[in-house]
Each structure stands twice: as structure tokens, then as C-alpha cells.
Amino acid sequence: MDALGQVLLCPSVALGQAGRVKISFHGAVRTTTGSRHLLEVNGFRLLLDCGLYQGKRQESIERNQQFPFDPKSVDAVILSHAHIDHIGNLPNLHKQGFEGNVYCTFATRDLASIMLEDSAEIQMADAAYVSKKHKKKGLPPVEPLYTPEDAECVLRQFVALGYERPIPVANGLTLTFRDAGHILGSAQVILDINESGTKRRLLFSGDIGRGKHAILRDPHPVEDVDVLLVESTYGNRQHTAQSGLSDEIEALLADTLNNGGKVIIPAFSVGRTQLLVYTLHQLVDAGRLPGFPIYVDSPLSVNATEVFRLHPECFNSDIYTFLREKENPFGMDNLTYIRKTSESIKLNSLDGPAIIISSSGMCEAGRIRHHLKNNISDPNDLILFVGYCAYNTLGSVIRDGINPVYIFGEPHEVKAKIASFDGFSGHADKNELADYVKSLTGNIKKIFVVHGEETSSLAFAATLRQLKPGADVTVPELNESFEV
Numbered sequence: 351m352d353a354l355g356q357v358l359l360c361p362s363v364a365l366g367q368a369g370r371v372k373i374s375f376h377g378a379v380r381t382t383t384g385s386r387h388l389l390e391v392n393g394f395r396l397l398l399d400c401g402l403y404q405g406k407r408q409e410s411i412e413r414n415q416q417f418p419f420d421p422k423s424v425d426a427v428i429l430s431h432a433h434i435d436h437i438g439n440l441p442n443l444h445k446q447g448f449e450g451n452v453y454c455t456f457a458t459r460d461l462a463s464i465m466l467e468d469s470a471e472i473q474m475a476d477a478a479y480v481s482k483k484h485k486k487k488g489l490p491p492v493e494p495l496y497t498p499e500d501a502e503c504v505l506r507q508f509v510a511l512g513y514e515r516p517i518p519v520a521n522g523l524t525l526t527f528r529d530a531g532h533i534l535g536s537a538q539v540i541l542d543i544n545e546s547g548t549k550r551r552l553l554f555s556g557d558i559g560r561g562k563h564a565i566l567r568d569p570h571p572v573e574d575v576d577v578l579l580v581e582s583t584y585g586n587r588q589h590t591a592q593s594g595l596s597d598e599i600e601a602l603l604a605d606t607l608n609n610g611g612k613v614i615i616p617a618f619s620v621g622r623t624q625l626l627v628y629t630l631h632q633l634v635d636a637g638r639l640p641g642f643p644i645y646v647d648s649p650l651s652v653n654a655t656e657v658f659r660l661h662p663e664c665f666n667s668d669i670y671t672f673l674r675e676k677e678n679p680f681g682m683d684n685l686t687y688i689r690k691t692s693e694s695i696k697l698n699s700l701d702g703p704a705i706i707i708s709s710s711g712m713c714e715a716g717r718i719r720h721h722l723k724n725n726i727s728d729p730n731d732l733i734l735f736v737g738y739c740a741y742n743t744l745g746s747v748i749r750d751g752i753n754p755v756y757i758f759g760e761p762h763e764v765k766a767k768i769a770s771f772d773g774f775s776g777h778a779d780k781n782e783l784a785d786y787v788k789s790l791t792g793n794i795k796k797i798f799v800v801h802g803e804e805t806s807s808l809a810f811a812a813t814l815r816q817l818k819p820g821a822d823v824t825v826p827e828l829n830e831s832f833e834v
Contacts, residue, residue, distance in 0.1 A: 374830070461535060612728075646685070694717050
């Protein structure tokens with residue numbers, strides 16, 4: 351029997367009773383991380399995303415370890431995209447008994463295969479580090495949230511679908527993915543629900559891109575929407591105009607590099623790193639940026655860039671042509687991708703101007719913390735943030751001007767220049783989000799505003815009440831449930 355057959359015949363569907371759709375919000379509400387929304391439809395339990403929560407250490411540990419629902423009771427998971435705050439707790443869900451299918455796009459599956467393995471290695475390393483400190487204090491060791499074996503096992507449960515390919519996932523429930531334009535493989539999740547003859551369409555936006563992306567296609571509008579779950583990461587802010595990306599980044603880099611300094615750029619391995627490299631490639635080709643050494647110091651970024659080249663179905667027409675007719679858009683003579691730790695360590699003694707791009711974008715894990723430790727106290731250097739940093743992450747602490755900052759538990763005085771540039775953001779801003787909602791058709795009766803810090807979500811909810819006066823707009827609290 352194939353995977354679809356297993357889902358259609360699962361006991362919870364066969365024995366379920368028809369009723370109203372119940373939605374419970376277990377993450378990414380009044381915050382931007384840990385995306386998890388549980389739907390109960392026709393006796394079927396469906397989890398939208400299963401992300402890691404990132405924030406204060408102890409709170410993160412507790413939220414990630416403990417699910418507010420029984421993982422064994424979840425029949426299937428649907429993923430909007432492969433960022434770790436949307437997929438990073440899947441291995442733990444499997445570890446605690448989840449046995450159903452995980453639906454996603456082809457590119458999301460390929461990215462998840464490398465990102466979950468990387469996340470598992472980080473979990474193992476963090477547990478080993480804490481256990482070592484515990485041993486010195488006579489305390490017991492700690493267990494990792496999950497292992498590489500757990501990550502590999504949950505990947506066997508993945509079922510990949512193409513965009514615009516409707517598939518029944520349960521009795522009275524059909525899934526369709528539509529491009530969201532956020533990162534490679536990102537999707538809006540369309541669920542067509544038939545409850546005893548009553549038909550409705552629920553749309554989960556996932557994370558919505560800005561449109562006119564240098565690499566990806568624009569988000570595609572969805573028709574006939576009744577219930578909407580919409581992100582609000584930048585629901586109260588506007589971005590830099592995308593038309594000036596190259597000019598803005600050139601101006602930010604030039605002063606530091608021309609004066610012999612280093613530019614340290616924390617960047618997410620998937621999406622942001624590739625867009626950065628492509629933009630730098632264009633600047634070098636045009637002779638607007640000298641051939642200073644550029645290093646992408648992140649095994650995950652290297653692997654993710656290779657995955658990008660496998661999925662031209664996600665590219666816009668310009669980069670698709672570039673890829674076919676010219677050369678690798680993610681490679682150039684002065685660019686070095688670094689996998690080995692030994693090569694990464696050599697960057698600590700690097701002389702002269704250089705650009706170092708390293709993950710993670712929020713500075714909570716990965717090699718970026720070492721580069722910050724080695725450069726944040728040098729007034730000649732620049733720490734350049736090109737993406738969102740959730741509240742209480744190391745990245746947000748640095749951006750907020752707090753001094754000193756603690757890296758690996760030790761205080762470091764901030765003397766380097768700190769700058770932020772949101773032109774590379776993969777998230778639509780408040781006006782672009784409003785335009786996205788305007789593009790949706792149908793009589794939208796209920797809107798849930800998710801995936802945004804509280805001020806951002808509340809501000810966008812107010813915008814939506816003016817934009818859609820006939821809709822009931824709610825900003826859910828954590829673990830709050832609704833029937834629709």
C-alpha cells in the first residue's frame with residue numbers, strides 16, 4: 351500500500367465525526383519562532399509546521415522538549431517551507447511517536463534533509479557542552495533534543511508534491527501548494543475542506559515573500575478563501591526599496607573594506623546567503639566592488655547552495671536564463687565556500703579586508719558566534735545584519751546596542767560598527783502583506799494573525815480590520831483554540 355493509502359485508511363479518519371474545524375495555536379503566535387498550528391477536521395489531526403522555538407535558553411528548552419498535544423495523535427504534518435523555525439522540531443515529534451506523513455514541496459524536502467541533519471548535530475554539540483559543564487559541578491549529563499538518527503528517520507516520512515497538484519490527505523480534506531516566494535520551495539498551504547457537504551477553503555500563508563525577488567518567483571494569489579492564517583513578521587514596518595539593493599549594499603561595504611576592515615554578515619543558510627552571494631556576484635561583475643576575498647563559512651550554506659541549483663522550477667525567468675546561458679550565479683573567482691572546521695579556524699588570523707558570511711542569521715548557533723567573538727571588539731570591522739532577529743537572540747541583543755554582549759558565556763565589548771539592512775528580507779513588509787491579502791479572493795470570514803512579535807501582529811491586525819471589515823480578525827495567544 352502506498353503512503354497516501356495509509357493516510358486515507360488511518361483509524362482516526364475512519365472513526366472521526368464530522369464537525370466544525372478546530373484550530374489550536376501552539377507556536378509562532380505573538381512571536382516569530384516555533385511555528386505549530388494544529389487543525390482538527392473530520393476527526394483528522396493535522397499539524398501545520400513543526401518548528402523550533404528560539405529565544406531565552408530555558409524557555410526554548412522547555413517549549414521544544416514538551417509538546418502541548420500528544421505527538422502520537424497527529425495524523426499528518428504539512429510544511430510551509432524549510433526554515434528551522436518551521437521544521438526544526440520534526441525529529442522530536444517523530445521521537446515522541448508521530449508516524450504519519452510529512453507533506454511538503456520537492457525543494458523543501460531536499461532542503462530539510464540537510465537542515466535537519468545540521469540541526470541534530472547542533473543539538474548533540476550543545477548537549478555535550480552543557481554536560482561537560484554539569485560534570486564539573488557534579489550534575490548529571492543532559493540529553494540532546496534529538497539525534498541525527500531521529501532526523502534521518504523522520505525524513506523517511508516525507509511526501510513531496512509539486513506546486514498546483516491537489517491531493518486528498520484525508521476524508522473531505524484536499525491539499526494544494528502554491529508558491530509563496532519566500533525561500534526556495536516555500537508554499538502557501540491551501541486546504542479544501544468538505545464537512546458533511548459544507549465546503550470551505552482554509553489558507554495558511556506560511557511566510558510570504560516580497561515579490562520581485564532577484565532569484566525566486568513572486569507569490570501567487572489564492573482564490574475563494576474563507577479562513578486565513580497570515581504571517582505578520584513585518585506587519586508594522588516597511589522595507590528598503592528592492593530596486594536599490596545593489597547600491598545600498600555597495601555603500602555599506604565600501605567604507606569598511608576600503609579601510610582594510612572585515613565585514614561579518616550573519617545570514618541564514620537558506621535563502622539569505624544565496625541572495626547575498628548573487629548580489630555580490632553582480633557587483634563584482636560590474637566592477638563596482640573590488641575582488642576582495644569573500645568567504646561563506648557554513649557547511650549548511652554550502653550544501654543549501656547546491657540544492658538551489660537542483661530546483662530551477664522555483665527560479666524567476668532572469669536567474670533561470672543566467673543559470674542556463676552564463677555561469678553559476680552562486681560562484682565567482684574571489685568566493686570561497688568553507689566546509690571544514692580547520693579552514694574556518696584559519697579565518698581567525700585572516701589579515702586585510704574580507705567579507706565573511708556565516709550562519710545563523712540570529713547568531714544563536716553555528717560558526718557566526720566564533721566570528722563575532724573574534725571581530726566584535728575591533729573598531730575597524732563591521733557587523734552587518736541583513737535579516738530578522740527574534741527578541742532575546744544574540745543577534746537582537748547586538749542590534750539593540752547592548753554592550754557588552756555575552757558570547758559563549760563570556761562578555762565582549764562592542765567596538766565594531768553595527769549596521770542593519772532589511773533590503774534582503776525574504777518577508778513581505780506591512781504594505782506588501784496588505785497587498786497580498788488584497789490579492790486573495792473569496793468571502794474571508796475569519797483571519798488569524800500569526801508569526802510576528804506582538805506589536806507587529808497587533809498592528810497588522812488593525813490594518814486587516816480596515817482592509818477586510820467583514821472579517822473577524824484575531825491575534826491568538828499561545829495554546830489558544832478556536833472553532834471556525
